[in-house]
Amino acid sequence: MSLTERLEAYLSRIWSTPVTVSDLSRIPGGASRETYRFAAVAEGQAHPLILRRDPPGSLIETDRNLEYLAFESFHDCLPVPRPVAMEPEGAELERPFFIMERVEGGAAASPFTVVPYGEHARTIGEQFFRILGTIARADPTDLPLARVAERPAPEDCWRIALDHWTKVIEDDQQHPQPIVWAAIRALRRRPPPPAQAVRVVHGDYRTGNFLHDGAGKILAILDWEMVHLGDPLEDLGWAMDPLWGHFEVDKVGGMLPRDEALALWREVSGLEVDEPALAWWSLFNAVKGQAIWTSAAKEYRDGGFKDPVLAISGWYTARRHDQILAEALLRMEGLS
Amino acid sequence: MTPSVSDILVGNFLCMAEPGPPEQQGEFMAGKVAVVALLSLLAAQEAERGAAARVTENAAIREVLSEATADYALSADWPADPAELTIGGLDRVNAALRLALIGLHEAVEARGDAARHDRILRLYARMADLRRLDLPPLPGR
Numbered sequence: 001m002s003l004t005e006r007l008e009a010y011l012s013r014i015w016s017t018p019v020t021v022s023d024l025s026r027i028p029g030g031a032s033r034e035t036y037r038f039a040a041v042a043e044g045q046a047h048p049l050i051l052r053r054d055p056p057g058s059l060i061e062t063d064r065n066l067e068y069l070a071f072e073s074f075h076d077c078l079p080v081p082r083p084v085a086m087e088p089e090g091a092e093l094e095r096p097f098f099i100m101e102r103v104e105g106g107a108a109a110s111p112f113t114v115v116p117y118g119e120h121a122r123t124i125g126e127q128f129f130r131i132l133g134t135i136a137r138a139d140p141t142d143l144p145l146a147r148v149a150e151r152p153a154p155e156d157c158w159r160i161a162l163d164h165w166t167k168v169i170e171d172d173q174q175h176p177q178p179i180v181w182a183a184i185r186a187l188r189r190r191p192p193p194p195a196q197a198v199r200v201v202h203g204d205y206r207t208g209n210f211l212h213d214g215a216g217k218i219l220a221i222l223d224w225e226m227v228h229l230g231d232p233l234e235d236l237g238w239a240m241d242p243l244w245g246h247f248e249v250d251k252v253g254g255m256l257p258r259d260e261a262l263a264l265w266r267e268v269s270g271l272e273v274d275e276p277a278l279a280w281w282s283l284f285n286a287v288k289g290q291a292i293w294t295s296a297a298k299e300y301r302d303g304g305f306k307d308p309v310l311a312i313s314g315w316y317t318a319r320r321h322d323q324i325l326a327e328a329l330l331r332m333e334g335l336s
Numbered sequence: 337m338t339p340s341v342s343d344i345l346v347g348n349f350l351c352m353a354e355p356g357p358p359e360q361q362g363e364f365m366a367g368k369v370a371v372v373a374l375l376s377l378l379a380a381q382e383a384e385r386g387a388a389a390r391v392t393e394n395a396a397i398r399e400v401l402s403e404a405t406a407d408y409a410l411s412a413d414w415p416a417d418p419a420e421l422t423i424g425g426l427d428r429v430n431a432a433l434r435l436a437l438i439g440l441h442e443a444v445e446a447r448g449d450a451a452r453h454d455r456i457l458r459l460y461a462r463m464a465d466l467r468r469l470d471l472p473p474l475p476g477r
Contacts, residue, residue, distance in 0.1 A: 024359045028367020109476055116476025174338040176434035179460045297338045305347030308371040315339050322464040329457050
């Protein structure tokens with residue numbers, strides 16, 4: 001049975017009407033989910049949709065319930081696609097998946113390109129950090145996400161996050177990595193202050209994980225698979241990691257000068273940016289990145305070397321994050 | 337070090353050798369080809385510099401370990417590089433040296449030995465630089 005036929009069977013069942021699927025096409029990029037675009041036609045009406053299906057092997061093990069509920073939490077107040085259906089057991093598609101509405105006419109920048117936003121970099125950057133501020137401002141208590149997301153105490157956010165990613169490295173490391181272990185020890189020696197507020201953390205908020213229209217407008221914030229509740233500075237540190245800078249040292253995310261980005265985030269979120277705390281979360285994010293790339297390298301090997309996205313993640317980005325970590329450790333000791 | 341350059345090149349072959357289902361042609365295949373092309377370019381750098389980088393890194397780690405032998409009661413029997421300087425052989429030695437370096441750094445931190453801590457951090461920067469892969473300036477769309 002083809003994937004098209006499986007989708008038809010599933011949608012016909014849940015919509016209680018015959019559904020035909022057309023134009024099914026896998027979208028490149030991303031290794032944590034297989035992503036497909038397709039059109040579902042029911043009762044004469046075409047619905048442009050996106051399927052996010054678990055792959056046999058994955059860049060990161062993530063909770064699709066949380067991801068789905070993140071879409072549900074923000075689709076009515078931010079440029080976030082509306083979720084349509086989720087099947088944690090896979091149903092007719094055999095592997096877990098969810099379906100959401102498709103946002104038309106957008107493109108996502110590759111983080112490996114230069115000047116991806118051209119003359120619209122500033123405009124896009126302003127939206128990018130305003131949207132992140134909006135996510136950080138939201139009280140998670142009443143959001144659908146709160147139904148399943150664990151809510152850590154403010155003083156525990158850093159430890160939970162660091163323990164999680166440390167374990168990933170412990171489990172998946174195939175070659176000793178002295179630089180990342182030095183960073184982990186440095187983070188434990190000098191923990192950050194408690195989170196000023198426990199908020200929604202997107203978990204992978206960066207250039208390349210949103211669609212823009214090529215004319216200066218962000219159309220959709222995507223890739224919520226690592227969403228959780230925690231310290232909102234975590235997202236800020238990840239968004240500003242040099243890996244995502246498009247090789248522009250004077251702008252974060254290849255979009256805005258750092259000070260301007262932080263000012264926008266402060267204004268919208270209503271939160272403060274404690275620089276020593278942000279420095280901790282920035283180093284943490286380089287550790288988190290290295291953990292993800294370590295898993296990618298393992299998955300690439302275990303999966304028979306067949307997914308080139310896992311290869312580039314486990315190789316180039318791992319090497320780049322070693323450089324970023326080493327530089328950060330020197331800075332922390334006043335040696336650079 | 338994983339993946340190795342041979343892993344990458346074998347992977348490039350394997351991922352292109354099997355024809356995917358119809359829904360994985362078109363845009364997805366174009367994206368896959370672009371990533372494979374980029375990996376091949378980076379593999380050329382690794383083929384050119386990888387062995388020399390490992391020889392240099394292994395020597396630099398041995399030097400730091402040797403300097404600390406007396407102060408930290410280290411055994412000083414660090415593995416030598418293999419006679420045939422293959423990347424796989426050098427990586428096996430590198431793994432042993434890196435484990436020893438991690439152990440030394442933990443001991444240095446526990447003792448509060450600031451000078452040696454700084455020396456090791458500078459070594460990390462050098463190691464990361466030796467292993468760097470340089471992306472060409474790829475235009476955005």
